[in-house]
Amino acid sequence: MVDSSDxxxxxxxxxxxxxxxxxxxxNRPVSGATHEKxxxxxRHPLQLYxxxxxxxxxxxxxxxxxxxxxxxxxxxxxxxxxxxEGDQFGxxxxxxxxxxxxxxxxxxxxxxPIRVFESGAILLYLAEKFGAFLPTDAATRAECxxxxxxxxxxxxxxxxxxxxxxxxxxxxxxxxxxxxAMEVKRQLDVLDKQLADNEYIAGHEYTxxxxxxxxxYGGLAKGLLYESGEFLSVQDYKxxxxxxxxxGARPAVKRGRMVNRVFGEPSSQLHERHDAADFDTRTQDKxxxxxx
Numbered sequence: 001m002v003d004s005s006d007x008x009x010x011x012x013x014x015x016x017x018x019x020x021x022x023x024x025x026x027n028r029p030v031s032g033a034t035h036e037k038x039x040x041x042x043r044h045p046l047q048l049y050x051x052x053x054x055x056x057x058x059x060x061x062x063x064x065x066x067x068x069x070x071x072x073x074x075x076x077x078x079x080x081x082x083x084x085e086g087d088q089f090g091x092x093x094x095x096x097x098x099x100x101x102x103x104x105x106x107x108x109x110x111x112x113p114i115r116v117f118e119s120g121a122i123l124l125y126l127a128e129k130f131g132a133f134l135p136t137d138a139a140t141r142a143e144c145x146x147x148x149x150x151x152x153x154x155x156x157x158x159x160x161x162x163x164x165x166x167x168x169x170x171x172x173x174x175x176x177x178x179x180x181a182m183e184v185k186r187q188l189d190v191l192d193k194q195l196a197d198n199e200y201i202a203g204h205e206y207t208x209x210x211x212x213x214x215x216x217y218g219g220l221a222k223g224l225l226y227e228s229g230e231f232l233s234v235q236d237y238k239x240x241x242x243x244x245x246x247x248g249a250r251p252a253v254k255r256g257r258m259v260n261r262v263f264g265e266p267s268s269q270l271h272e273r274h275d276a277a278d279f280d281t282r283t284q285d286k287x288x289x290x291x292x
Contacts, residue, residue: 022168037090042077045109050102052261054215055119059103061256068252071130078259078273120152123208133208144202147209157183167226188237195239218244
């Protein structure tokens with residue numbers, strides 16, 4: 001690997017398989033399946049294929065919140081997709097999400113299955129399907145959707161930008177870390193100012209905007225992402241801290257964080273979810289060790 005101070009971009013970039021880094025074994029510049037593997041299908045109308053990264057947690061929180069409201073049609077099977085092993089490149093998963101990213105959802109409640117991919121699209125789809133967590137008046141709905149799309153556009157600077165160069169890159173590059181740390185702190189400031197005058201992100205209602213933003217920025221505020229809390233002085237964002245605690249205390253959020261989780265304390269993990277009772281029983285087949 002060339003020292004960053006000596007690197008000169010080539011005239012034409014070519015794929016260097018030996019580029020290193022934590023995700024070098026699964027990163028590639030082409031799309032599509034790498035192997036044949038059908039996806040399992042459970043008994044519920046909604047089939048979720050995911051992992052408890054922040055993007056995955058958005059959807060499991062939404063589903064658990066819908067069930068808590070009494071929407072029986074939101075019952076779901078959550079199947080583990082181990083992205084570290086390349087499960088997202090199996091033929092079945094690629095058929096649901098050609099972009100090979102978690103989460104991916106299949107809605108089998110109608111005569112023809114409907115695929116939905118991209119976490120923000122899944123949240124919006126479920127909100128409209130069940131008529132919940134999406135304001136109906138035009139002004140508040142617009143505010144909610146604006147913040148939902150803010151998250152979709154902002155989080156790559158936090159995850160693929162700051163998170164990658166701070167926590168995962170094989171070489172620590174001062175310029176990259178400083179660039180993205182500055183942007184993430186700016187984003188936290190944006191949220192802190194919004195939450196200074198609003199109980200929730202879009203106003204006084206708990207919405208899909210909160211569900212989208214909390215796993216990333218609530219997790220960051222509580223020191224759950226990249227062990228970077230002290231580095232970013234997250235304690236200074238008092239309104240974000242208040243909001244992060246408010247959502248983190250919700251029972252459905254606590255359950256949603258557990259689903260498809262294969263890291264952290266064993267008591268925080270539920271590798272697969274097929275029934276509400278799984279949170280209590282967590283039999284060995286549902287809490288199997290992650291593959292090495």
